[in-house]
Amino acid sequence: PVLLSACSRASIAVWRKFTGAPAEVFCRKAMRIPVFIAGMVSIAGIYWFLSLLGMRRAAFLAALLAAVHPFHIEYSIEARGYGFVMMGASLAAPCAVLALRTNRWRWWVGMGLSFLLMLYAFLGAMYFVAMLGSAIAGYLGVRAWRHQDPAARAGLVRLGMVGIITLSLYLQLSMPALIQFKEIW
Numbered sequence: 001p002v003l004l005s006a007c008s009r010a011s012i013a014v015w016r017k018f019t020g021a022p023a024e025v026f027c028r029k030a031m032r033i034p035v036f037i038a039g040m041v042s043i044a045g046i047y048w049f050l051s052l053l054g055m056r057r058a059a060f061l062a063a064l065l066a067a068v069h070p071f072h073i074e075y076s077i078e079a080r081g082y083g084f085v086m087m088g089a090s091l092a093a094p095c096a097v098l099a100l101r102t103n104r105w106r107w108w109v110g111m112g113l114s115f116l117l118m119l120y121a122f123l124g125a126m127y128f129v130a131m132l133g134s135a136i137a138g139y140l141g142v143r144a145w146r147h148q149d150p151a152a153r154a155g156l157v158r159l160g161m162v163g164i165i166t167l168s169l170y171l172q173l174s175m176p177a178l179i180q181f182k183e184i185w
Contacts, residue, residue, distance in 0.1 A: 039076020045090025
């Protein structure tokens with residue numbers, strides 16, 4: 001996972017700067033700080049999403065359960081990209097809700113950035129990204145053609161533009177790693 005490598009390297013560099021440790025010294029805790037922060041943000045994202053749906057008590061309970069769930073804790077401290085995927089998914093959902101409610105660019109862009117974050121952290125997140133994007137496109141498609149809703153047509157255009165830009169950014173960021181991977185095979 002390229003995102004984890006870059007964030008961990010930056011975290012270790014900051015740790016070395018503040019502790020004065022030499023370049024050959026390594027700290028496992030400093031390496032895992034970015035994933036830990038992503039796990040904490042994912043708890044807030046879960047709360048935000050359910051609050052947007054009007055479920056305040058369920059939002060608190062879900063955030064509490066996420067905070068104590070063994071898998072969430074494990075994925076929030078492992079030196080793997082899953083913490084970033086959890087964060088991206090928990091932020092993509094409320095951004096999608098707000099994008100559908102308001103049709104404002106900031107929420108469409110927020111959803112696209114969440115998708116980019118998930119894909120750059122772990123390519124297996126493409127299934128979540130594809131399903132959420134398809135569900136939103138299907139919902140907007142029904143509203144646009146069956147109900148003749150011009151706002152839904154605009155939403156489809158915005159979703160398409162955000163999808164193309166997100167994919168383009170992902171390919172630009174991942175191309176060096178993909179080229180090296182191709183050489184191995």
